[in-house]
Amino acid sequence: MRSPSDSAPLNLLREEIALPAAVIYCTRLQHNLHWMQRFADERGVKLAPHGKTTMVPAFFRHQVAAGAWGMTLATPAQARVAAEAGVSRILMANQLVGKQNCADVSALLRDFPGLDFYCLVDSAQNASQLGAFFSQQEQCLQLLLEFGVSGGRTGCRNADQAIEVCEEIAHWRSLKLCGVETYEGLIHGEDAEARVRTHLQQTRDLCLDLIAQGYIQCEPVILSGAGSAWYDVVSAVFTDHDDQRILPVIRPGCYLTHDRGIYQQAQAAVMARLQNQCCPVGDLQSSLEIWAYVQSRPEPDMAIIAFGKRDAAYDAGLPQPELHFRPGSDQKPTAAPTAWKLTAIMDQHAMMQVPQNADLQVGDIIAFSTSHPCLTFDKWRQLLVVDDDYTVVERVETFF
Amino acid sequence: MRSPSDSAPLNLLREEIALPAAVIYCTRLQHNLHWMQRFADERGVKLAPHGKTTMVPAFFRHQVAAGAWGMTLATPAQARVAAEAGVSRILMANQLVGKQNCADVSALLRDFPGLDFYCLVDSAQNASQLGAFFSQQEQCLQLLLEFGVSGGRTGCRNADQAIEVCEEIAHWRSLKLCGVETYEGLIHGEDAEARVRTHLQQTRDLCLDLIAQGYIQCEPVILSGAGSAWYDVVSAVFTDHDDQRILPVIRPGCYLTHDRGIYQQAQAAVMARLQNQCCPVGDLQSSLEIWAYVQSRPEPDMAIIAFGKRDAAYDAGLPQPELHFRPGSDQKPTAAPTAWKLTAIMDQHAMMQVPQNADLQVGDIIAFSTSHPCLTFDKWRQLLVVDDDYTVVERVETFF
Numbered sequence: 001m002r003s004p005s006d007s008a009p010l011n012l013l014r015e016e017i018a019l020p021a022a023v024i025y026c027t028r029l030q031h032n033l034h035w036m037q038r039f040a041d042e043r044g045v046k047l048a049p050h051g052k053t054t055m056v057p058a059f060f061r062h063q064v065a066a067g068a069w070g071m072t073l074a075t076p077a078q079a080r081v082a083a084e085a086g087v088s089r090i091l092m093a094n095q096l097v098g099k100q101n102c103a104d105v106s107a108l109l110r111d112f113p114g115l116d117f118y119c120l121v122d123s124a125q126n127a128s129q130l131g132a133f134f135s136q137q138e139q140c141l142q143l144l145l146e147f148g149v150s151g152g153r154t155g156c157r158n159a160d161q162a163i164e165v166c167e168e169i170a171h172w173r174s175l176k177l178c179g180v181e182t183y184e185g186l187i188h189g190e191d192a193e194a195r196v197r198t199h200l201q202q203t204r205d206l207c208l209d210l211i212a213q214g215y216i217q218c219e220p221v222i223l224s225g226a227g228s229a230w231y232d233v234v235s236a237v238f239t240d241h242d243d244q245r246i247l248p249v250i251r252p253g254c255y256l257t258h259d260r261g262i263y264q265q266a267q268a269a270v271m272a273r274l275q276n277q278c279c280p281v282g283d284l285q286s287s288l289e290i291w292a293y294v295q296s297r298p299e300p301d302m303a304i305i306a307f308g309k310r311d312a313a314y315d316a317g318l319p320q321p322e323l324h325f326r327p328g329s330d331q332k333p334t335a336a337p338t339a340w341k342l343t344a345i346m347d348q349h350a351m352m353q354v355p356q357n358a359d360l361q362v363g364d365i366i367a368f369s370t371s372h373p374c375l376t377f378d379k380w381r382q383l384l385v386v387d388d389d390y391t392v393v394e395r396v397e398t399f400f
Numbered sequence: 401m402r403s404p405s406d407s408a409p410l411n412l413l414r415e416e417i418a419l420p421a422a423v424i425y426c427t428r429l430q431h432n433l434h435w436m437q438r439f440a441d442e443r444g445v446k447l448a449p450h451g452k453t454t455m456v457p458a459f460f461r462h463q464v465a466a467g468a469w470g471m472t473l474a475t476p477a478q479a480r481v482a483a484e485a486g487v488s489r490i491l492m493a494n495q496l497v498g499k500q501n502c503a504d505v506s507a508l509l510r511d512f513p514g515l516d517f518y519c520l521v522d523s524a525q526n527a528s529q530l531g532a533f534f535s536q537q538e539q540c541l542q543l544l545l546e547f548g549v550s551g552g553r554t555g556c557r558n559a560d561q562a563i564e565v566c567e568e569i570a571h572w573r574s575l576k577l578c579g580v581e582t583y584e585g586l587i588h589g590e591d592a593e594a595r596v597r598t599h600l601q602q603t604r605d606l607c608l609d610l611i612a613q614g615y616i617q618c619e620p621v622i623l624s625g626a627g628s629a630w631y632d633v634v635s636a637v638f639t640d641h642d643d644q645r646i647l648p649v650i651r652p653g654c655y656l657t658h659d660r661g662i663y664q665q666a667q668a669a670v671m672a673r674l675q676n677q678c679c680p681v682g683d684l685q686s687s688l689e690i691w692a693y694v695q696s697r698p699e700p701d702m703a704i705i706a707f708g709k710r711d712a713a714y715d716a717g718l719p720q721p722e723l724h725f726r727p728g729s730d731q732k733p734t735a736a737p738t739a740w741k742l743t744a745i746m747d748q749h750a751m752m753q754v755p756q757n758a759d760l761q762v763g764d765i766i767a768f769s770t771s772h773p774c775l776t777f778d779k780w781r782q783l784l785v786v787d788d789d790y791t792v793v794e795r796v797e798t799f800f
Contacts, residue, residue, distance in 0.1 A: 015499035018476065052710075052748065074748040075706075076418065094748065095695040097706060097763055099415035099727065122696050125762045153749055154696040154704045161698075295495040296522050296554040298561075304554045306475075306497060310452075310778055310800070315709065327499065347774050348452065348474040348494065349553055362525045363497055374747050378710055378779065381800070400710070400781070 012291060012365075012390040015327050019365065020292040020307035022376065022383040024257060026393055028287035029059075029385070036231075036255045037067045038280035043235040048072045048091050048224070050253025053374045056383070057085035058396045059256060070116065072251040076104040081399040083112045091144070091224065092119040093181065093251060095126055095154060102133045109139055118222065120181055122146040122155050124168035131172030140174055144181040144222055145210070147203045152186035162206060166215040177215055179222030179247075180207035184230050193273070196230050200237040208243060220247035228254040229266035232273055254373050257288040261371020262316040288376060288383075289322060289367040292350075294360060303360055305342075305350040305368075312368065313375035318342040319368035321352065326364050333390075336366060412691060412765075412790040415727050419765065420692040420707035422776065422783040424657060426793055428687035429459075429785070436631075436655045437467045438680035443635040448472045448491050448624070450653025453774045456783070457485030458796045459656060470516070472651040476504040481799040483512045491544070491624065492519040493581065493651060495526055495554060502533045509539055518622065520546040520581055522555050524568035531572030540574055544581040544622055545610070547603045552586035562606060566615040577615055579622030579647075580607035584630050593673070596630050600637040608643060620647035628654040629666035632673055654773050657688035661771020662716045688776060688783075689722060689767040692750075694760060703760055705742075705750040705768075712768065713775035718742040719768035721752065726764050733790075736766060 010016040012023065040047035046069035051060050060071055060082055070089030073079045079090050096105055096119045109117060121127050121143045134141045145162055148155015156162040169175045182203040184196045207223045210216045223246050226234035231250045238248035254263045267284050292307035312319045321336035340358070344351040350368075354360055370376045377383070378400050385394040410416040412423065440447035446469035451460050460471055460482055470489030473479045479490050496505055496519045509517060521527050521543045534541045545562055548555015556562040569575045582603040584596045607623045610616045623646050626634035631650045638648035654663045667684050692707035712719045721736035740758070744751040750768075754760055770776045777783070778800050785794040 018500040018504055019498055095706070095762075097693040097695045098419055098765075100418040101693075104418055122698060123762050125697075126695075129763055148698055151699070151702075153746070153751065154698060157698055293497040293501075295497045295526075297525075298522060298548055298554060298557055299551070302551075306495070309715065309775060315714075346553070351553065362495075362523050363529055365498075375709060379800075400779075 010392045012386060012392070013325060013327070013333070017384065017392065020290055020311045022311070022380045023289045023291050023367070024383055024385045024396075025287045026385050026387055028285040029256065031282065032256055032258055032284050032287060033062055033066050035280045035282065035284060036252060039231075040235070040250060041067065042280070044239050045235045045248040045250050048089070048249050048251050049256065050093070050227070050251050051082055052078055053253035054256060054377050055081065055398045055400050056377070056396045057081060057399060058394070060085045060087055063256070069249060072253070076101050076108065079117070080104070080108055083108060083115055088114055089116040090118070091249070091251065092117065093183070095120050095122065095146075096130060097126060099133070102130065105141070106134065106137045106139055116142075118142045118144050118178060120144050120146040120154070121165060121169065122148065124164050127165055127168035127172070127175065131168070131175050134174035135172065140176055142176050142178045143169060144179045144224065145177060147180055147182045147206055149184070149186045149199060153183065155182060159206060159209070162210070166210060170215065176218065177210070178218050179216060179224065180210065181222070181224045183227065184225055184234065185227035193233070196233055197237060200225060200234055204238055204241060207246065208241060211243065211245065219245045221245045222247055222249055224249040224251060226250035226252060228252040228263050229269070232270050255284055257373045258284040258286050259288070259371040259373050260286045260320055260322070260369035263372060286369050288373055289369055290319060290376065291365055291367045294362055294364045294366065297360065297362055300356040301354055303352045303354055305352055305366055306348070307368070308346050308348040308350055310347050311379050312345070313370045313372055314345050315375055316371040318345055319350065319370045321366050322369050323367035324360070324364060325367070326361075333365075333367065410792045412786060412792070413725060413727070413733070417784065417792065420690055420711045422711070422780045423689045423691050423767070424783055424785045424796075425687040426785050426787055428685040429656065431682065432656055432658055432684050432687060433462055433466050435680045435682065435684060436652060439631070440635070440650060441467065442680070444639050445635045445648040445650050448489070448649050448651050449656065450493070450627070450651050451482055452478055453653035454656060454777050455481065455798045455800050456777070456796045457481060457799060458794070460485045460487055463656070469649060472653070476501050476508065479517070480504070480508055483508060483515055488514055489516040490518070491649065491651065492517065493583070495520050495522065495546075496530060497526060499533070502530065505541070506534065506537045506539055516542075518542045518544050518578060520544050520554070521565055521569065522546040522548065524564050527565055527568040527572070527575065531568070531575050534574035535572060540576055542576050542578045543569060544579045544624065545577060547580055547582045547606055549584070549586045549599060553583065555582060559606060559609070562610070566610060570615065576618065577610070578618050579616065579624065580610065581622070581624045583627065584625055584634065585627035593633070596633055597637060600625060600634055604638055604641060607646065608641060611643065611645065619645045621645045622647055622649055624649040624651060626650035626652060628652040628663050629669070632670050655684055657773045658684040658686045659688070659771040659773050660686045660720055660722070660769035663772060686769050688773055689769055690719060690776065691765055691767045694762055694764045694766065697760065697762055700756040701754055703752045703754055705752055705766055706748070707768070708746050708748040708750055710747050711779050712745070713770045713772055714745050715775055716771040718745055719750065719770045721766050722769050723767035724760070724764060725767070726761075733765075733767065
């Protein structure tokens with residue numbers, strides 16, 4: 001048995017890796033990386049992938065090298081990780097609140113003088129808190145006004161609220177309004193597409209109004225939206241105007257590994273809307289799996305798998321068996337039969353139902369897809385990137 | 401703003417900590433630590449707290465110092481963390497499966513020659529795999545036979561299965577059967593207590609039979625059960641026999657921080673069963689909270705809190721607001737009104753419903769309890785232990 005420090009590459013099929021392990025297919029990840037960048041390029045929008053999905057600085061560097069305009073992050077701590085990874089433009093798609101959080105961003109701006117940093121604001125109260133803090137620091141904080149979904153999450157709900165925030169920002173030389181942001185992914189249910197479209201049009205029109213009224217005076221003006229479900233509609237609506245100052249920015253995150261659950265469904269809807277026109281070749285590919293052993297076959301129709309909530313997302317459906325492999329055999333992993341289904345998951349165990357005659361034994365390996373990817377990544381300090389032969393080509397660290 | 405490296409202790413109420421943060425009350429943790437140890441001592445059972453709950457080696461050391469017989473862990477990687485923390489007896493309450501996992505345990509036994517290590521077995525196939533592997537290593541692996549719940553998780557379902565496993569173990573000089581283990585916490589629903597009791601009696605009687613039949617020849621014989629919900633019943637049933645060789649071992653884990661959700665309910669049932677007789681003074685206390693800022697008040701009855709699934713468990717009910725604090729005031733935190741309720745949680749945000757006239761503003765701090773604790777711990781690399789004045793007295797690291 002070799003240790004990771006030995007020079008020969010380790011292989012999953014030779015059981016040289018302790019399971020459970022989080023496994024990423026290098027080829028598919030690279031495909032997804034370039035697919036989304038090409039999509040953005042073709043649609044005339046900038047890509048600021050949401051880094052909170054993976055929190056893997058090695059992937060941030062790939063995303064920037066592939067052409068990303070910047071990275072999106074969710075917290076000051078995440079932003080520092082990205083800056084330390086060499087990312088020079090960060091959109092913190094969140095409000096900045098609290099003395100120590102402000103101090104952390106202040107230190108970030110001081111430590112990385114070339115960093116182009118933005119965060120969101122949606123209340124005059126927060127604008128006032130930020131204005132006072134960054135005045136004391138003699139620093140200038142770049143802000144995007146957040147426009148929100150009624151009944152949804154953060155963000156001003158109407159133009160009056162937005163103007164109130166803009167007025168407060170205008171009082172402070174330490175604050176600079178640089179654009180408008182929204183997150184349309186909160187809109188679900190009936191007529192979702194029409195409501196998403198309307199919301200995005202309102203966001204775009206608010207941005208144009210704020211430019212016209214002089215609240216936004218910089219250039220370019222950032223107009224940003226889009227998680228991994230509606231980036232096609234955001235790209236269409238946010239480029240549908242004549243103002244050359246506006247820079248549309250999309251922020252998908254889950255596209256990088258994709259999944260076999262909610263984002264596979266969302267992407268199918270994207271592809272249907274696009275009718276496969278003007279798209280990059282192919283489609284996003286699920287590239288993240290949890291590999292685990294069958295540890296028990298206590299009943300004829302039940303297998304217990306040695307992984308659980310400590311290892312995999314379970315918030316958008318239970319993990320799905322994708323591959324089956326029997327160590328010691330010369331065969332490659334085969335597709336797991338569709339009749340094999342997880343029925344429950346606990347902290348360190350998962351229960352899988354199988355037909356009574358299933359050829360499945362203790363020591364077999366099952367690879368599972370999960371949904372959604374963010375909540376699988378944050379369970380691991382290290383993930384394994386493998387080639388098409390299941391040889392580990394890189395161990396990437398997460399920084400949660 | 402001071403950094404953690406400065407000497408003066410940091411205080412949560414002075415906003416010297418970036419939020420969200422995971423906060424543990426030192427006094428309550430110490431209370432829980434000693435409460436459960438006293439319970440075990442009084443009931444004549446040994447305590448092997450499940451360390452997977454916290455995966456905080458600093459807490460493992462407290463638990464051992466307080467009198468724990470050993471620590472329970474779930475995986476070889478967790479077992480190594482415990483051994484490196486100085487724990488000299490480890491019950492890995494799980495099957496050991498797979499070449500690299502076996503190699504990791506083999507290395508652990510070599511690296512810690514004094515370590516008293518046990519793991520579970522519930523199939524002849526696994527016993528055979530283990531026997532072959534540890535023969536090659538010229539090592540002896542100590543095993544506990546797992547007896548399981550029908551329709552539940554791992555573990556032999558009946559005596560015939562158990563005997564088959566014991567026969568296989570007996571073939572291998574590299575394997576030693578040292579007792580019987582079960583996890584009764586899988587039994588839920590109607591008549592749960594009666595069914596738990598019956599299951600535990602069957603487990604105990606199986607252990608006595610295996611001793612009588614000569615399958616277990618060591619001394620003491622370990623007889624282990626109990627998560628944090630039924631440890632009183634396990635203690636009663638596993639001491640209700642005349643065999644002096646048997647050492648009853650309970651393995652609760654969540655008692656250390658306790659919670660305000662499923663374990664609070666489970667503990668209320670324990671206390672009701674005990675009718676407060678022979679108990680240590682007092683009761684377990686919820687000691688783990690997530691502290692976070694109000695980041696937005698976008699609608700009169702809605703507050704958005706800057707924490708989410710990335711920070712807190714959400715598998716056993718949403719986090720509950722416990723305390724409200726307005727920075728800059730001289731007042732202590734006050735109990736959060738019961739009318740404040742989380743309605744949804746996303747990766748980095750939580751939505752809280754409040755009455756329209758609620759005195760709650762951007763920049764206020766809310767402390768939340770969560771349930772269950774295991775899945776809050778694994779979201780953090782560091783948790784803050786605070787004194788009764790909310791001053792940070794220790795930062796403890798997790799090793800997931």
